[in-house]
Amino acid sequence: FDGVELKNISVSTDELTLADRLDDITESAIKTAYNNIYNFHKLQQPSPEKLESNGITLWREYRAIENVGLYIPGGSAPLVSTLLMLAVPAKIAGCKRIVVATPPAKDGTIPNPILYAANLCGVTEIYKMGGAQAIAALAYGTATIKKVDKIFGPGNVYVTEAKQQVARDVNGAALDMPAGPSEVMVIADSSANPAFVAADLLAQAEHDPNAGIVLVALDSQFADNVQKELDEQIKHLSRVSIASKALEHGLVVLVNSLNEAVEVANRYAPEHLMLEVAAANEILKDIQNAGSVFIGHWASEALGDYASGTNHVIPTYGHARTYSAAGVSSFMKSISFQEVSHEGFLHIAPTVERLAELEGLDAHKASVVIRRGTK
């Protein structure tokens, strides 16, 4: 499918070593992004809680998901940032096996920046494969690839559908979050720079003809100015045909107040919400539904997409109402524990017996009663 014949789909140690040959500027950019992502995600390690009372101790412990698969789309460009956004939290979580699947170029290679980033993250198990077949290989395993427990990462419609299918199969693999086209909503008042706003909308529009592009403006003159900037700036983009398709179904929402703008954002639940308004800090507490919020005129979305340190795998399509961006906890699960002394048992036994009776569950009650008579 990738138009290439491979002897071995596994990336060799030699190939990984070659990856050190990057120019200094690229190397430094990847390292800076890595460090910023690492530092913010390092703070996300969960702290277990413990409760002791009346002879019963309750607590939860977090464990890394043992085997995780990271799907990194290929195609036109090496998505180094997506690799960092997934491998860094997986590494911090402590996943035993971090497996990367990414389609090879026509010459059978994986771009050096991807291999360099994988090296940085300590990822050594990399397969040259893409598409729905890569998801199947990760979810079910093959003769050469051991199956994984959960699959992360973006992809085209085939990849997305495959992820959903294997997640519904108990013998498959869980998925990170439901997928949908990327979105940005910019709330802008008269303090905003129409050129900045237009550039931010275009940065989203170049991703996907189906991308969601929404400007929430407090006056129509400002919206017109943004439109003029869009018309001008789009001419200079290489991905102009994608961006213009996305803009065709873009929206301008005119509101009377910042509160109304927040109400629009909460109903839409955008993946990215940019607050290019003077009083941004006054409305933060009212934002209920959004994936990632960018505050102020200098917080271009691209900063968070690449390097500031927040995760760029964010719920889209309204799913921010119930889902969070990827993070360390996406690569972990908790286990509940309870330790019960004889005294603790005797103390709680009558409560458990009464509730089991109420629910008509005899055997539940019996499992308590049989312990009552024994020391």
Place this chain on the structure above:
Amino acid sequence: FDGVELKNISVSTDELTLADRLDDITESAIKTAYNNIYNFHKLQQPSPEKLESNGITLWREYRAIENVGLYIPGGSAPLVSTLLMLAVPAKIAGCKRIVVATPPAKDGTIPNPILYAANLCGVTEIYKMGGAQAIAALAYGTATIKKVDKIFGPGNVYVTEAKQQVARDVNGAALDMPAGPSEVMVIADSSANPAFVAADLLAQAEHDPNAGIVLVALDSQFADNVQKELDEQIKHLSRVSIASKALEHGLVVLVNSLNEAVEVANRYAPEHLMLEVAAANEILKDIQNAGSVFIGHWASEALGDYASGTNHVIPTYGHARTYSAAGVSSFMKSISFQEVSHEGFLHIAPTVERLAELEGLDAHKASVVIRRGTK
């Protein structure tokens, strides 16, 4: 479908008030369970992290999911415990609307203990409805019911299928976790009491003919003794036909060591894992995949099912490899924030530009470049 004609499916204030009429023992049992569940879950409130460096501030804030639906199955008995296990963390999370759906009895009423527990949790929006149609009403809304964002709770195969269908629909509602039959795995050594072990296996078996019942034993004589106890104890149960069907496909796994037993548990990833062994505390750190772990001879699973304070909505069917039990975080999501000063922007801009170039995303780069020339 429930064989009853209702004038109003909404539980009235009068009905909720009547719910105070419970006998003292029942009232006290529900209150004790409520308090224990509340106290343990109260510790689960997430604490947001914040990172400031080089003019960029990153943090996450947690928000309650605004509208949640709790499905409480009806049928033979009032599942008070399930209501508590879901409504308590929803309340702690701060969900604005907590909606309960539960099928009415033939006389059109909801059992008093359910209403009493709902009162305790401050839940006042209760609908007398069950089955797939209740899930649809919650997910999509009706003329009288406002839609919810996420649906929690167990149910029969129709309810489970309905939850999955609405979760796949972007206009539907998210679900708590994939469902499967309930399971228990008991690891027992010679320190265990075969009568206790048998009682614990039966407590699981009475739930469902498809329940997973697994004994991991260190010697075959002990396993035989448990079998004898099962044969004897099952005779006295009201739900003997369900329990015996579950036992028909139950498993006994004989292992040579406690380490081997843990390996079996990690591969199976049981919903409930009981450690009826002398050296339980030595193996806790090795348990990687399990929903809820019960330690020692007095920690009957029924304690956790009802009243000790841990959650009883736990991943089944191997999903404990990637999912956690329900908790406060199940009723919340996080939002990422970043605030960027002009200095912060200038500091990170070259990194972002280089990475955008590398990924061939012009407009991303342009959204940074356009800000570079402006003060």
